[in-house]
Structures are given as structure tokens and as C-alpha cells.
Amino acid sequence: MTLRYDVDAVVLDIEGTTSATGFVVDVLYPYSRSRFAALLTERADDPAVSRAIAQVRELTDTPDADAVQIEKSLNAWLDEDRKATPLKTLQGIIWSEGFARGDLVSHFYDDVVPALRAWHTAGLRLYVYSSGSVAAQRAWFTSSPEGDLLPLVSGLYDTENAGPKQEPESYRRIAAATGTEPSRLLFLSDRPGELDAAVAAGWHAVGVRRPGEPYFEQGVGDHAQAGAFDEIGITSSRSTT
Structure with missing residues (x-):
């Protein structure tokens, strides 16, 4: 079953969500x-x-x-x-x-890049919020196996410019920085504590559960869950593109 959301922006965790924790x-x-x-x-x-x-x-x-x-x-x-x-x-x-x-090339799960390109084409804004620094995020998206993905991303957030990932205030800060109403934001992560914090800030949230990832067995609590990005349908009724 496909999960469906009407939002204006998607905020992405990296480890365990877009990419394998094992690679990191x-x-x-x-x-x-x-x-x-x-x-x-x-x-x-x-x-x-x-x-x-x-x-x-x-x-x-x-x-x-x-x-x-x-x-x-x-x-x-x-x-x-x-x-x-x-x-x-x-x-x-x-x-x-x-x-x-060229010593390093980043990793993305196979379902991720097609979804990001489709969402971007549909007019959704994409952001990254990771514990990895903004510099690391920029390098990660620039050096993917499928080329430079950074043009798909509208902004990068880490624990320095947004705050700890398990605190609701960090998500309020991102909403304000992006100029997006909390109810129009969707957060994708594999960590229950991060999903809890996003929901507490008024966001939508989906727990991404991938076999072999550290949080797979723990589950995502009461949050909606998906095993891959192609199980998530996202549109924006406010999109102008």
C-alpha cells in the first residue's frame, strides 16, 4: 500500500534512510x-x-x-x-x-534517486537534515554514483545550524528557515526519536525501515512506515510547477 501525503517539502535523513549506514x-x-x-x-x-x-x-x-x-x-x-x-x-x-x-563515492539505495528526481520535477522542495555536517552532506550529494544530485536539494541542515535531531525545536527552526508551515513538511528517517521530534513540531513523518539497518528490528513506533521511497506518494496541491 502506498502512503500518500500532500505537502510542499520533504526533509531527508541520510544514514539508514537514503543510504546504507554500513557504508558510512x-x-x-x-x-x-x-x-x-x-x-x-x-x-x-x-x-x-x-x-x-x-x-x-x-x-x-x-x-x-x-x-x-x-x-x-x-x-x-x-x-x-x-x-x-x-x-x-x-x-x-x-x-x-x-x-x-575521487577517493570516495557516496551510496544511495536504488529506490531513492528516482523518487527524489520525480518529487523535484513535481515541484516539491527537498531538504536534508543529517547529523553529518553540511559540508559532508554537500559532498555526499555532489559525488553520487549517478552524478551531482545537489541541484535537487534546496537546503542542508545539521546539528550545528538546526540543533539536535531528537529535539522538536530543531524542526521548528528548520520550518522557519525554509518558510514552510510545519503541516506542509514531511520528514523521512529511520530513527524513532527523530520522527517523534518532527511530529511534536507539527510535521508529518514516515519511518523508513530497511532490512539490515540498525533500527530495522526496533521499528518506528506509532509512525507510518515504508520499506522504500517508492512506497511513498507525495504531491503538493499548492505547487505552482
């Missing part, structure tokens, strides 16, 4: 882990790196932490899969450069 964990995480040390020692004065270093020191309450200690904290967070903003910032820098060099 098995390919991207090791790639960033092997490059933290060089980034911290060779480019500590870069504004984004410097800001992330300061955030690590603040979060770990170690104001004098050196590059070795900061790398240790980053690796510990990586092991915990903690969605710490400075970790995601530094990973984003490393991944962006890896994608640009």
Missing part, C-alpha cells in the same frame, strides 16, 4: 579516522578546524588538550557513534576532500 561505518569512518591526526596538526589554524578543536576542548572539559588528546576524543566518539558536532565538522572536511579527489 565501514568506509567513511575509517577514512576519517586515518586522517584526523594530519588535519589537527597541519591545519589547526584553519577557521573551521580551529572552531572544532575549541568545541572538543569544551565538550571534554580539557581546555589545554593538545592534538593527540583531541584525536583520542574524536576516536572515542567515533567508536560510540556519538553525534558530536566537532566530530561531524572534522569528518565533513575530510570526507569533502576525499570525494573531491
Whole structure:
């Protein structure tokens, strides 16, 4: 059965929703882990790196932490899969450069890109809200196996410019930033806590359950669920295109 929604915009999670979590964990995480040390020692004065270093020191309450200690904290967070903003910032820098060099090519489930193109053609606005940094999201969509998908996307949101993904206020912030009424937004994610927060902010939400993903067995609570994007029918009665 196809789920049907009349909305103006769709907001996408990445890991477990558009793309395999295993790819991120098995390919991207090791790639960033092997490059933290060089980034911290060779480019500590870069504004984004410097800001992330300061955030690590603040979060770990170690104001004098050196590059070795900061790398240790980053690796510990990586092991915990903690969605710490400075970790995601530094990973984003490393991944962006890896994608640009051609070392990395992103992953999308087979049903995702056709749906995104169809929704975009139908006049729906598409946004991304991921714990991965905006830089990482941009690189991810630019370097897909099917080419540059970034033109399909109207905006990118992460935990730095929107806030934590399990807090309703983050979704209110995105609604305001996009100029969209909450009731005209649909969020797609595999994580129940994120779906709960979106609904609490007045959004529609669908839990995407893909076999093999970490949250598959847990389910999506009381939320509508789909196993693939082609099970979701989306139109916009307000669309002008």
C-alpha cells in the first residue's frame, strides 16, 4: 500500500534512510579516522578546524588538550557513534576532500534517486537534515554514483545550524528557515526519536525501515512506515510547477 501525503517539502535523513549506514561505518569512518591526526596538526589554524578543536576542548572539559588528546576524543566518539558536532565538522572536511579527489563515492539505495528526481520535477522542495555536517552532506550529494544530485536539494541542515535531531525545536527552526508551515513538511528517517521530534513540531513523518539497518528490528513506533521511497506518494496541491 502506498502512503500518500500532500505537502510542499520533504526533509531527508541520510544514514539508514537514503543510504546504507554500513557504508558510512565501514568506509567513511575509517577514512576519517586515518586522517584526523594530519588535519589537527597541519591545519589547526584553519577557521573551521580551529572552531572544532575549541568545541572538543569544551565538550571534554580539557581546555589545554593538545592534538593527540583531541584525536583520542574524536576516536572515542567515533567508536560510540556519538553525534558530536566537532566530530561531524572534522569528518565533513575530510570526507569533502576525499570525494573531491575521487577517493570516495557516496551510496544511495536504488529506490531513492528516482523518487527524489520525480518529487523535484513535481515541484516539491527537498531538504536534508543529517547529523553529518553540511559540508559532508554537500559532498555526499555532489559525488553520487549517478552524478551531482545537489541541484535537487534546496537546503542542508545539521546539528550545528538546526540543533539536535531528537529535539522538536530543531524542526521548528528548520520550518522557519525554509518558510514552510510545519503541516506542509514531511520528514523521512529511520530513527524513532527523530520522527517523534518532527511530529511534536507539527510535521508529518514516515519511518523508513530497511532490512539490515540498525533500527530495522526496533521499528518506528506509532509512525507510518515504508520499506522504500517508492512506497511513498507525495504531491503538493499548492505547487505552482
